[in-house]
Amino acid sequence: MLGLDHGHLGPRGVVEDRVRGGQVVEEVQQVGAGPGARGGPAAGRVLADLQAPLGEVHAQRLHRPLAVRGADPESSLTPCPHGAHSTQDTRVVVSTYPAVVSTYDVARVRSRFPALAGGTAHFDGPGGSQVPLEVADAVHAAMVAGLTNRGSVTAAELRVEAVVSAARRAVADLLAVDPVGVVFGRSMTQLTYDLSRVLAKSWGPGDEVVVTRLDHDSNIRPWVQAAGAVGATVRRVDFDPATGELPTSAVEAVLSPRTRLVAVTAASNLLGTRPDVPAIAEAVHAAGALLFVDGVHHTPHALVDVGAMGADFHACSPYKFLGPHLGVLAAAPALLETLRPDKLLPSSDAVPERFELGTLPYEALAGTTAAVDFLAGLVPGAGTRRERLAVSMAAVDAHETALRDRLEAGLRALPGITLHGTAARRTPTVLFSVAGKAPREVSELLAAVGVNAPSGNFYALECARHLGLGDAGAVRAGIAPYTDESDVDRLLAALA
Ligand SMILES: Cc1ncc(COP(=O)(O)O)c(C=O)c1O
Numbered sequence: 001m002l003g004l005d006h007g008h009l010g011p012r013g014v015v016e017d018r019v020r021g022g023q024v025v026e027e028v029q030q031v032g033a034g035p036g037a038r039g040g041p042a043a044g045r046v047l048a049d050l051q052a053p054l055g056e057v058h059a060q061r062l063h064r065p066l067a068v069r070g071a072d073p074e075s076s077l078t079p080c081p082h083g084a085h086s087t088q089d090t091r092v093v094v095s096t097y098p099a100v101v102s103t104y105d106v107a108r109v110r111s112r113f114p115a116l117a118g119g120t121a122h123f124d125g126p127g128g129s130q131v132p133l134e135v136a137d138a139v140h141a142a143m144v145a146g147l148t149n150r151g152s153v154t155a156a157e158l159r160v161e162a163v164v165s166a167a168r169r170a171v172a173d174l175l176a177v178d179p180v181g182v183v184f185g186r187s188m189t190q191l192t193y194d195l196s197r198v199l200a201k202s203w204g205p206g207d208e209v210v211v212t213r214l215d216h217d218s219n220i221r222p223w224v225q226a227a228g229a230v231g232a233t234v235r236r237v238d239f240d241p242a243t244g245e246l247p248t249s250a251v252e253a254v255l256s257p258r259t260r261l262v263a264v265t266a267a268s269n270l271l272g273t274r275p276d277v278p279a280i281a282e283a284v285h286a287a288g289a290l291l292f293v294d295g296v297h298h299t300p301h302a303l304v305d306v307g308a309m310g311a312d313f314h315a316c317s318p319y320k321f322l323g324p325h326l327g328v329l330a331a332a333p334a335l336l337e338t339l340r341p342d343k344l345l346p347s348s349d350a351v352p353e354r355f356e357l358g359t360l361p362y363e364a365l366a367g368t369t370a371a372v373d374f375l376a377g378l379v380p381g382a383g384t385r386r387e388r389l390a391v392s393m394a395a396v397d398a399h400e401t402a403l404r405d406r407l408e409a410g411l412r413a414l415p416g417i418t419l420h421g422t423a424a425r426r427t428p429t430v431l432f433s434v435a436g437k438a439p440r441e442v443s444e445l446l447a448a449v450g451v452n453a454p455s456g457n458f459y460a461l462e463c464a465r466h467l468g469l470g471d472a473g474a475v476r477a478g479i480a481p482y483t484d485e486s487d488v489d490r491l492l493a494a495l496a
Helices: 106-110 114-118 133-144 155-175 188-200 221-230 248-252 277-286 333-337 362-376 385-412 439-448 461-466 485-495
Strands: 014-020 023-029 057-063 182-185 208-212 233-237 259-265 290-294 313-316 327-331 417-420 429-434 474-478
Touching: 133 362, 155 182, 155 327, 155 362, 155 385, 182 188, 188 221, 188 290, 188 313, 188 327, 208 221, 221 233, 248 277, 259 277, 277 290, 327 333, 362 385, 385 417, 385 429, 385 485, 429 439, 439 474, 439 485
Parallel strands: 208 233, 208 259, 259 290, 290 313
Antiparallel strands: 014 023, 014 057, 182 327, 313 327, 417 429, 429 474
């Protein structure tokens, strides 16, 4: 039975001063959602100022009593007696699980996310992560800076060029790829559909395309439909439903000299399973085929190196790693040069522009750059952006894995809970069912106490069916860089 414990709810209130050279230059009130939660207008502030590393911000937490949901969040705030640098708050967490030991300063990270101020525990990151002020401010700043379309004459045109090239360089640092091979699009799904049609121009009857049942449908259906349109054959790879593992040998078993492309996920958005992509890449390349890797669920949780992974194509979505709604496809420029997508006559035929249909969402590109910078600053430090990403993503990985272990230990201790997926390498994404309750019912009960852990198949439809969960799937709790121990404990307490 679900005992829903309102006593564990812990709304937060945070007021921050942005500090430059010892002087307070702006106050950001971070209580509640909506326009009132933002600080002073971003207009006029340069992008670089908005993207200052987290280390330049000090936070003052304010205390307020528990159980004031629905009340005016600001009226019950009182200054924290521990002073300006305190990261304490008044949340009462009753925990019987091992404490998470980490140098990662999650309180400092959380203080940048206005959406967390309302007190909701967000386990819905795999569907779309929350966004820090730095990203929202960069989007705003781009929109009011005076942009037009790309060009080389006016200041507005040059600003757009700068936004586009900054975003390509940021994504290149994030994925360790060449900025010239970074293609932007509306979503990973759109980019994958577009690419599948281009690649299929050279396929025909007798050619084979490989997909896996572990994947999100966006890395299955475009390939199945593109293959079907030209008479190519689709081969499917199954994962082990007992463990969630996708053995490399299962991929190897379907490869042949006729294989043209293998599409596999770097991490399952349902089970978290992280297949051994470099080993799969070796086998795929030995067969003379191309490898397309869906990195959408993997990219927020680990330092990605597309070359080391062996991916010929790698897709991801900034809105899963604290950025705006956008899709990214990365590949070697030389490979992209060989492909001829359908395009408008007057639009650029250069790579990567050849693949970018229509006008790009420049404000979302500015937000993407800010998201990469934010990730690089999760652990303050020096070095190139790539070096800082390496340090920060290692810390995120350790923080999230510790929380996942805490969550899984807690769930295992509860009666009637079934955990799905125990792959040796997996992201901090936990899928579970509650005996006697439909997945949606569990999510609704959790949502009622401010814990967002949605249910469903999350478009990993073949995966959910192969697990025997049907289309209703199960409940998914995804851990993000801003998740903390008390979020986990609130989820466990609500299920107890
Ligand atoms: C693993 C995975 N692949 C692909 C997608 C689709 O991404 P987009 O929404 O950018 O098309 C998602 C979205 O949830 C996902 O989780």
